[in-house]
Amino acid sequence: MGSGDEASLVAQTLAGDRTAFGHLVERYAGQARRVAHAVLGDADEADDAAQDGFLSALVKLAQYDARRPFGPWLMRIVANAATDRRRRRHVRRAEPLDPALVGGGPRPDTEAVRSELGERLRAALAELPERRRTAVVLFDVEGYSHAEIAGILGIPEGTVRSEVFHGRRSLRALLADWKGA
Amino acid sequence: MTDERMFDHRPDPELGAALRAALEPPKDDQARFVARVMARYDAALERAAVPTWEVLASWSRRGITAAAAAAVLAGLLLGRALQSPAAPETIDAAMAPASGPGLAALVTAADPPDASVVFTSLVEPQ
Numbered sequence: 001m002g003s004g005d006e007a008s009l010v011a012q013t014l015a016g017d018r019t020a021f022g023h024l025v026e027r028y029a030g031q032a033r034r035v036a037h038a039v040l041g042d043a044d045e046a047d048d049a050a051q052d053g054f055l056s057a058l059v060k061l062a063q064y065d066a067r068r069p070f071g072p073w074l075m076r077i078v079a080n081a082a083t084d085r086r087r088r089r090h091v092r093r094a095e096p097l098d099p100a101l102v103g104g105g106p107r108p109d110t111e112a113v114r115s116e117l118g119e120r121l122r123a124a125l126a127e128l129p130e131r132r133r134t135a136v137v138l139f140d141v142e143g144y145s146h147a148e149i150a151g152i153l154g155i156p157e158g159t160v161r162s163e164v165f166h167g168r169r170s171l172r173a174l175l176a177d178w179k180g181a
Numbered sequence: 182m183t184d185e186r187m188f189d190h191r192p193d194p195e196l197g198a199a200l201r202a203a204l205e206p207p208k209d210d211q212a213r214f215v216a217r218v219m220a221r222y223d224a225a226l227e228r229a230a231v232p233t234w235e236v237l238a239s240w241s242r243r244g245i246t247a248a249a250a251a252a253v254l255a256g257l258l259l260g261r262a263l264q265s266p267a268a269p270e271t272i273d274a275a276m277a278p279a280s281g282p283g284l285a286a287l288v289t290a291a292d293p294p295d296a297s298v299v300f301t302s303l304v305e306p307q
Contacts, residue, residue, distance in 0.1 A: 029211055029214055029215055033214065034204040034206075055225065118202055136196075140196050140197035140200060141197050172193075
């Protein structure tokens with residue numbers, strides 16, 4: 001989907017076209033849920049935050065500059081929604097990384113084992129500072145540029161590079177350990 | 182991974198795929214999520230529309246109540262105005278003894294009136 005197409009969908013949504021908004025949600029649902037999951041570390045809460053993000057974006061849609069890509073604009077809103085939700089947490093906190101999960105394990109040759117790798121990665125992500133893990137996910141999973149991530153997170157581009165570097169270092173160590181086991 | 186690789190401008194496909202798998206919601210779950218967001222969209226639209234009518238309806242209800250109260254009050258005042266006797270046109274008319282046993286007895290008696298006569302003259306309609 002090109003940016004022109006997205007601009008058209010945005011314009012149609014602003015005109016009250018429900019289907020156009022539905023197309024935008026379908027296109028960005030996966031990305032929004034993953035980014036929110038990276039911020040919150042909890043799939044259910046991530047869905048709530050992603051939903052908040054979409055509805056918040058709908059409210060702010062008139063402010064969107066159609067000359068710019070829609071994805072980074074939306075992801076900024078979703079990331080903010082997830083961060084707000086995380087701040088509102090009073091009781092629930094990210095559980096500390098289980099040391100037993102960081103060690104080696106069987107090769108990822110079954111679904112169960114791959115699921116275990118996913119669990120370890122999620123636990124490792126939870127150990128990273130929020131901004132760092134969000135930057136890594138936006139860069140390596142969602143394919144946004146450093147400049148776009150800087151816009152999404154509201155930080156300098158150099159800081160994004162540093163965050164991605166440090167985040168990758170931690171996660172790559174886990175992945176290498178897993179592969180070497 | 183070398184430091185150069187970690188500073189790479191390109192996404193790391195291996196790490197990216199592993200992270201994506203770790204964060205990916207179930208595939209059959211996507212439609213449910215989209216439906217959930219669209220349901221909220223519909224509810225938000227409904228909420229945005231309904232208050233307008235509710236406000237108008239409440240205004241209407243208040244207006245009708247106020248008008249009814251004003252009509253009742255006006256009716257009461259009008260009724261009282263119609264029931265009350267006309268004001269005397271002259272001083273003499275106002276000072277003239279009204280008909281009726283109470284007041285007549287008061288102004289014509291040679292003896293001081295007793296209390297019941299005075300009371301009757303006060304409460305008796307003129």
